[in-house]
Amino acid sequence: MKRRACEEVGIESVHRDVDPAAGADALRATVRELNDDPAVDGILVQLPVPEGVDRSVAVRTVDPEKDVDGFHPENVGRLVAGDPRFRPCTPHGIQRLLAAADVDTEGADITVVGRSQIVGRPLANLLLARAEDGNATVTVCHSRTRDLAEKTRRADVLVVAAGRPEFVDREMVGEGAVVIDVGVNRVDADTERGYELVGDVDFEAVEGHAGVLTPVPGGVGPMTVAMLLYNATLAASRRSGVDVELS
Numbered sequence: 001m002k003r004r005a006c007e008e009v010g011i012e013s014v015h016r017d018v019d020p021a022a023g024a025d026a027l028r029a030t031v032r033e034l035n036d037d038p039a040v041d042g043i044l045v046q047l048p049v050p051e052g053v054d055r056s057v058a059v060r061t062v063d064p065e066k067d068v069d070g071f072h073p074e075n076v077g078r079l080v081a082g083d084p085r086f087r088p089c090t091p092h093g094i095q096r097l098l099a100a101a102d103v104d105t106e107g108a109d110i111t112v113v114g115r116s117q118i119v120g121r122p123l124a125n126l127l128l129a130r131a132e133d134g135n136a137t138v139t140v141c142h143s144r145t146r147d148l149a150e151k152t153r154r155a156d157v158l159v160v161a162a163g164r165p166e167f168v169d170r171e172m173v174g175e176g177a178v179v180i181d182v183g184v185n186r187v188d189a190d191t192e193r194g195y196e197l198v199g200d201v202d203f204e205a206v207e208g209h210a211g212v213l214t215p216v217p218g219g220v221g222p223m224t225v226a227m228l229l230y231n232a233t234l235a236a237s238r239r240s241g242v243d244v245e246l247s
């Protein structure tokens with residue numbers, strides 16, 4: 001999907017497979033080669049990395065200037081400090097969805113379910129980073145949160161990124177709330193492929209009760225890809241010194 005999207009907008013993408021059996025050294029060597037290649041503007045280590053390889057090793061090896069995922073510790077630090085070099089793609093996509101739907105986040109209660117490094121945490125940091133990003137009050141929940149439903153129900157904006165198929169039901173959503181479903185889960189189904197994709201929110205139960213509800217598939221997924229293209233363009237622009245107007 002990401003490679004096709006690159007092709008569609010005229011970004012050349014190269015794909016490097018690393019033999020999972022070759023371990024962390026091989027992965028590091030491949031990333032370093034791409035770091036050193038002046039023709040490469042952006043690098044993305046497709047997660048999850050193979051079993052036995054530490055994710056952080058791969059992420060730390062990427063040149064921070066080419067880190068279009070925004071996962072390098074230097075870039076995470078800048079995000080937390082309120083000065084992101086690259087906004088991580090899924091959280092940035094969620095921000096764009098909120099803006100496109102004219103959701104007023106000024107003073108709003110936003111509950112994020114999930115505290116992963118790729119969705120929940122960076123989203124919370126992004127929402128808190130700068131006043132112009134929203135001035136919201138952000139609550140981050142996880143698997144040990146007590147009385148989760150109380151925290152999700154009171155949210156003006158509820159973002160769910162837990163990886164639990166359809167676990168958010170109507171009772172967990174406040175009437176008229178904006179609900180962003182990040183989850184993408186495969187469940188067995190009587191389809192040609194033998195499965196279907198569902199979100200973390202029970203769409204049928206919550207539709208009509210929520211004010212806004214993003215679908216799965218669709219919704220956040222395509223926005224993640226779009227923001228990857230955004231970051232790649234930003235990286236190329238900075239590295240080449242050619243100004244590109246990005247809206």
Ligand code: NAP
Pocket residue numbers: 090113114115116117118119120141142143144145148161162163164167182183184185220221222224
């Ligand atoms: P992850 O690393 O597994 O993190 C899941 C988070 O949800 C953890 O913080 C976990 O809590 C929390 N959680 C799990 N069960 C919970 C429960 N019953 N109640 C409350 N919190 C719970 O997952 P992820 O990488 O963030 O991804 C989450 C979902 O988003 C997945 O379905 C993934 O496929 C999807 N995703 C979609 C996109 C997209 O572009 N659409 C991008 C990224 C991810 P603990 O920390 O306590 O374990």
